[in-house]
Amino acid sequence: xxxxxxxxxxxxxxxxxxxxxxxxxxxxxxxxxxxxxxxxxxxxxxxxxxxxxxxxxxxxxxxxxxxxxxxxxxxxxxxxxxxxxxxxxxxxxxxxxxxxxxxxxxxxxxxxxxxxxxxxxxxxxxxxxxxxxxxxxxxxxxxxxxxxxxxxxxxxxxxxxxxx
Numbered sequence: 001x002x003x004x005x006x007x008x009x010x011x012x013x014x015x016x017x018x019x020x021x022x023x024x025x026x027x028x029x030x031x032x033x034x035x036x037x038x039x040x041x042x043x044x045x046x047x048x049x050x051x052x053x054x055x056x057x058x059x060x061x062x063x064x065x066x067x068x069x070x071x072x073x074x075x076x077x078x079x080x081x082x083x084x085x086x087x088x089x090x091x092x093x094x095x096x097x098x099x100x101x102x103x104x105x106x107x108x109x110x111x112x113x114x115x116x117x118x119x120x121x122x123x124x125x126x127x128x129x130x131x132x133x134x135x136x137x138x139x140x141x142x143x144x145x146x147x148x149x150x151x152x153x154x155x156x157x158x159x160x161x162x163x164x
Contacts, residue, residue: 005158006032068090108140
């Protein structure tokens with residue numbers, strides 16, 4: 001419970017813009033969870049994913065990549081398909097930030113035929129690949145609807161898509 005509480009407090013600080021405070025609490029939560037549950041537990045993967053997202057916002061892409069890869073490994077091993085797809089999507093967005101759209105596409109597709117929408121604010125579910133549309137420009141991002149694609153374009157993807 002202490003690790004979850006620390007994560008929740010970190011998320012609140014993140015929403016308030018205190019990224020360093022959020023980082024400190026997420027790292028404390030990771031320590032608590034690794035000692036209590038072990039490094040390969042689902043609860044630990046939640047914190048690893050949250051750290052990855054936070055590090056991305058902080059521009060610490062190497063640290064983000066390391067944490068997201070660990071989250072994916074744990075979530076894949078635990079057969080948590082949706083959670084693993086979310087972490088893969090986060091890692092794909094990191095690769096977009098690094099300018100590597102091929103790697104972004106590859107990591108999205110590495111989980112098989114079930115992906116989550118590339119729009120971070122999508123309601124969150126898995127979609128069969130044939131039900132998703134690709135970005136017409138870079139062919140790297142996948143969307144469940146035109147509305148999600150438009151929203152993601154305005155908020156994020158436009159900065160990284162090579163088709164601009």
